[in-house]
Amino acid sequence: MQRGGRPKHSFWEEGGFQRIRENGKQVASCVKCKKIINNTAEQRLKSHRKSCIWENSDSISESEDNCNITLSKKRRNRSGSYDDNNNSDLKRGSYDEAATPSSSIQLKKEKRKISSFLDSISDKEHLKIDEALSNFFYSNNLSFDLIQDPYFKKFCKILRPAYEVPSEVKLSTTLLEKAHDKFTDRKVNLKEKKGTLLFCKNVAQTNGLEINAITKTGNDTLFLKSWILEEERDYISNYLQMINESSSIALKKYYISVYAVISFINIPKNNRILDSTSASPLLSESISMWHFDCHLETVDTLIAAIHDDSLEIKINRLLNAIKSTDIEEELVKRGGDTLSCQTRCSAFILF
Known part of the structure; x- marks a missing residue:
């Protein structure tokens, strides 16, 4: 006769469970997997028996x-009968x-x-990464020897273990030629059909003089060609030829007609008297274009010459003082008028 507690059922013995006491409470222990089951109801024990690992x-x-x-x-x-003398x-x-x-x-x-732990890369993926890496170097004008830096190689190895970083020679030859060909072969659908021709000097070039020809039409800027010269005198002597080559590329490739040329240095104007405040007339009778000199370097030099450090210090000191919360009381003491504003701060007029 039971005297309280959970009623006993026959699945204790049938399911193979043993009654034990744990923390003053009767629990069931599976004799097969030794798991302790706090709920000793018959349905719970049957559920465990179905999911028992040992079972x-x-x-x-x-x-x-x-x-x-x-x-x-x-x-x-399928194969037929076997020899009875063989060991079955x-x-x-x-x-x-x-x-x-x-x-x-x-x-x-x-x-x-x-x-899943081994990284593999296809030839197509390798070429795609090479192109992205080379474009990163070219667009930021980075030195090619950085490709051999051990920390950079380790960084690439962590990102993609199967990727082999190209050599400095490959980066400066094969990949550079591919990037240049892809850039020059770019087809652009331009609305404007007239543009200006700019001759720019690469200041990062230390060996010789690198001149880049760029055409500007509307909001689009397109690269045309580059030359490596020894000095600026060679640029002046080849100026007309460089204009003809650049204009021909712009017309054939992008259907742009060049009407003006801007040079980074002063070009002699063939004994013509020019007004410094107006656009120069035709440089040569064979080229019907306007020619200008770029004065950007002169402007930069002028800005550096007239820059007043003391004035800049005073302005910064005034701005920092206005940011202070104690400025309100000081301005009122000096006769300033407080103007109500919708913001936290007030506006002041000091006469």
Whole structure:
């Protein structure tokens, strides 16, 4: 006769559970997997028995054995009868090993797991990364020897272990030529059909003089050609030829007609008297273009010459003082008028 507590049921013995006490409470212990189950209701114990690891492992092994035996019998039926004098146990064992499906499945799973830790890269992906890396170097005018920096190589290795960083020679030859060809072959659909021609000097070029020809039309800027000269005198002597080449490229490639040329240095105007405040007339009778001199370097020099450090210091000091919250009281003391504003601060007028 039970005297309180949870009623007992017959699945304790049938399911293989043992009654134990834990922290003053009766719990069930599975005799197969040794798991402690606090809820001793019959339905809970049956649920555990269905999901018990030890119980499932037995059922899986039994099902695999049955599967192996069935496959072995099917193979023997297809291949015909065997010699009775042969050892049937050995025959069955060999067929069972060959027909075990779990071994092949396990190998495939292991291969997938190993391959997930190995980085691989295709030729197409490698070329795409090379192009992006080279464009980064060219667009920022970085030195090519940085490609051999060990910290940069380590950085690339962490990002993509399978990627091989190109050499300095490849970056300065093959990849540079590809980037240049792709840039010059770019097809642009421009609305404006007239533009100006700019001759710019590359200040980063230390060996010789690098001149770049750029055409500007509307909001678009297009590269045309570059030259490497020894000094500015060579640029002046080849000025007309460079204009003809650049104008021809702009017209054939982008359908742009150049009407004006801007040079970074003063070009002699063939004995013509020019007004410094107006655009110069035609440089040559064979070229119907306007020619201008760029005074950007002169302006930069002038700005640096008239820059007043003391005035800048005073302005910054005044701005910092206005930011202070104590400025309100000081301005009122000096006769300033307070103007009401919708913001936290007030506006003042000091006469």
